Amino acid sequence: MTPTTTAKAKLKTSAMIASFADPGQKTASAPFGHALARAAESDQRIVGLTADLGKYTDMHIFAQAFPERFFQMGMAEQLLLGAAAGMAETGLIPFASTYSVFAARRAYDFLCLDIAEPNLNVNIVGGLPGLTTGYGPSHQATEDMAIFRGMPNLTIVDPCDSVDIEQAVPQLAASEGPSYLRLLRGNVPTVLDEYDYTFELGKAKVLRRGRDVVLVSSGLMTMRALQAAKALEAHKVDVAVVHTPTIKPFDSATVLAELAGDRLAVTLENHSVVGGLFETVASAVVTAGLGKRVVPIGLPDAFLDAGALPTLHERYGLSVPRIVAKVLAELG
Structure with missing residues (x-):
């Protein structure tokens, strides 16, 4: 799939499917849906299910390619997962999509x-993970x-971009046991192609080296970490970035x-x-006896506001300027 370029217009949050891509950033359209359809071409066991959210989780791409292997379960997440379990028992490989909040809280x-x-x-595919919608606590899967x-x-897989998603889908299909993929949908940024990167299930990757700071990140925050690392060069701060797309099992060694x-x-x-990446890393540090302080940048332990994504990311510290300011403050 060839990446396209988003229109150079003001970033908007109009509904559930708002993009977090920066204006003019290279993106790929519906990478999950296309990757699943490609995987299904070579493996007839792959089936797709959704809880009335095909369009909003990019499952509609698979549905159009393989209508006989697509199952619309309606707004019934418990039925969605129960049916997927039954299909897996017969030897099929289900990918079941819904919003992350419904998979985690309801089912x-x-x-x-x-x-x-x-x-x-x-394979559970959860749309709108974290703060990727401005719709407020009912749809923000912050936990x-x-x-x-x-x-x-x-x-548990928390992909950074279209590269991660496209490469993760066939590996999840081939892996034993269940998975939860934090889906980035729609026009998804393409970032990791510039870093000689390959997704490997269960592995973290060092994307850049640095002598002053180490940023350990997952999900869309790896994109922000890389942007912040470049911005910090202007302050003579040399930053390493470690991307951890698999949260569990966690690659503690790397x-x-x-x-x-x-x-x-x-x-x-x-x-x-x-309960997320910060506590995963902190636990690994303590268990290994490193005696290392780890500074978290993430969402607060609170129900978050509704609004435009750029405004919310700035408010809650996920924007590049806020990351840069935090690192500089910690360096003193």
Whole structure:
């Protein structure tokens, strides 16, 4: 799929499907939907399901390509996951899409007991993870990873961009056991193609080296971490960036190797500072006995406001200027 370029216009948040791409940034359209359709061409076991959200989770691309393998379950998330479990029991490989808030809050028990406990290959695709919509707490999944991290057998993937998503889909299909993919949908930025990067399930990757600061990030915050690293060059601050697309199982070895030494360590995530990447990294640091301070950049432990995404990202510290200011303040 060839990346396109977004129109050079003011970034908007009009509804659920607002893009977080910067004006003029290189993007790819519906990378999840296209990747799933490509994977299904070579594996007839792959099926797609959604809870009345095909258009808003890019599942409609798969539905158009394979209508006989697509199942519209309606606004019934528990039914969605129960049906996916039954399909997996017969040997199929379901990808089931809904919004992250509904998968985590409404259907947790069905995912836990119907899918995770028997370790079935069901792939949950959650739209609007973290702060990727301006619709407020009913649709902002700011605590989804915190909810899911304690579930045995469940793999959690928080992709940065279209490259991550396109490469993750076939690997998730081929992997045993259930997964939860924090979906970036619509016009998704293409970032990692400039860093000699390849997605590997369960692996973190060092995208750039730096002597002063180490930014450990996941999801769309890896894009912001890379942008902040470049901006900090103007302040004579040399920044390393470590991308951790798989939150569970976590690649502690790669991350801890980068955190050794006296550089400032900062985590960046589009998620609450409770229960997500920050606490995953902090736990690994303590367990390894590093005695290292880790500074979190993430969403507050609160229900967030509604509004335009650029405004909200600035308000809650996810924008590049806020990241730069935080790092400079920590460096003193």
